Amino acid sequence: MSRQPYMPIALVVVGLALLPLGLTSNTVLNFLAFAMIITLAAQGWNILGGYGGQFSFGHAVFFGTGAYAMALLQVRFGINPWLALPLAMALGAGVGFAIGYLSFRARLRGSYFALVTLAFAEVFRISANAWGFTGGAAGVLVPLRIGAEHMQFADKRLAYWLALTFVAATLALTHALSRSRFGAHLVAVRENEEAARALGVDALAVKLKAITLSGAITASAGCLYTQKFLYLDANLAYGPWISVEALLAPIIGGLGTVFGPLVGAVVLLGLGEVTKTAFANLTGGAIPGVDLVVFGVLLILCVAYAPRGVLGLAQGWLGRLKGARP
């Protein structure tokens, strides 16, 4: 055990923060910023799903709430984005608490919980698509006002560093959580809820705390998404794509680990980007979608040969390098 437990996080974050100084291509910066947004959403999922064992299929509900709140607070109420962001996160946390209260109190677990979250995300999507306040099917457009005070950065590096700051904070938070009493309770609930309850763990309270925290973190991803693209509609905010990204990244990276979502998001999106560019150069775009096929195959291989995620695979290799001692 290291005596400075936050050292690895600090190293990774500093490393990521220095990246834009070397790689100045806008494509890379764009990719990095988007990867950080997905990392945030995935980290939110990881706290509930990875540590708490409550697999949500509808994290879009938190992402979308954050995204819409961020956009609507600015467009409809003229609130500055720096103020809108904590409000949107609080709203995400509130939605998390509400969904958690309704489903955990009804003792929904496993696939039932997954289905309920999926249903909530769909209900939110359809409502946002129909309701005039959210712009209906036409969506909301945040006016382009470049300036740090509007959280719209002329320099893409600033946007990336802002997202990275959030990622750093959640990495530290997740790490602290994994070593805290609450974290231990959460893992206990994941491993065996009855046993945990028999030992005096208030399973409902633990799960509620986890989903509330998870909602806030994933909502922050939605906020940053809004500021990056400045346009939202119901399918972007509450669509299944983000639910899938949020759960794929930790699964690929390593479930219930601090770095899993980050590794997963970078590998997943990086792989997509590399196959896209490679095949665009190779075929000249003659066969559209061939990169997606390759991406899918790589994903299957990844899941088949690294069931504990990329981090698990790396640990296995490291262990073998050091020489397995009895």
Next chain:
Amino acid sequence: MTSINRRTILRGAAATGALIAAPGLVRAQAPAIKIGILQPVTGALAQDGEYGRLGAEIALNEINAAGGIKSMGGARLQMVFGDARSNPEGGTSEVERMQGEGVAAIVGGFASPIVLASSQAASRYDIPYICDVGVSDQIVGRGLKNTFRFGPGFGNVTSTAIENLVKLNDAAGKAAKTVVIVHEDGLFGAGMAKLLQTQLPPRGFEILETIAHPTPSRDMSNVALRIRALNPDLVIPSSYYAEFVLLSRTMQQQRIRPKGIYAILNGAASNFRFVKEFPDAANLVMDCNHWADPRKPKTAQVKALAEQGGRFWLYNTPLNYSCVLLLADAIERAGSADRGKITEALAASTFSDHIMPYGPTKFVNGQNMGAAPVNTQVQNGDIKVIFPSEFADAKAVFPAV
């Protein structure tokens, strides 16, 4: 027995090398100008994206074959293609890549969300952006100096559609009184339904019901059965390709025959694929949509080129073809690949050598003021123009039964 030895391989490699290098030698006169062509060629909108790209390709080939940009010493236009993957992120990331490759301008986008996000991304680098289809009125209402839309917007299309519907109905002695609206629940379908609900009743139509359906939908029987139960004179659908094809086939199977099917901005009713694959279901369906001008001689040439290799004639192709020509004209007048100069030239554009029924371009806040939709009707395996009457090549068949 012959075996492949080192010499054979070397000879082959030399020949291949020469082949690859040869066009480069011919082209080496003036530096090429890179043009970004952005289309969704994977995902839900892949068909539209493919036909959009086709139009852009035809235009680029034509310009290059005619000697490139003359004011720049015959500089060729080189396509930098980007797959927008049917979503705004895909579009934005391709804009970033195009910026990295140094494109002079970007044409395309197709769907409104993609256009909204990618034109905004392009505006950060002052890349001129010509929207090909996206009809959302927000696209040109944001004050982005780099964004131009050659085609008509949503408000324009729907008001024209309603106007022409009234004319059509009056000419038929007010044959249609009751209406059922079927629409997809996305941006354009939902917006249109809302507009029709307020605009049609004052014009003497009774709306029996408005039926929304999501995209994608894989079964339209319930919608068809509802239409049968309501028995309206007129069905007004606004959906994407697959859903409308499904609906019209189901209606045909169920023998539901209203007096007319009057589509607005419909994915299928102005699409020769639908007409060729389901001639009976398609017959006499009307649409108000983008359509190439049948009077212009170049329309037939582009159509012939587009239909090579068993492809179909869709509005995406002439729109993108025209947008690329419009851009080439602006570059020609700017005499430079400088983005600011191209934007200025576009804003001052009075280009008329396109194949859409618009007249010379005139941009106000990025919107081409002359742009207008056309009413078409499928008649015996062909798509005919029925409105505006100045260049209609057929008379509307209404009521159909």
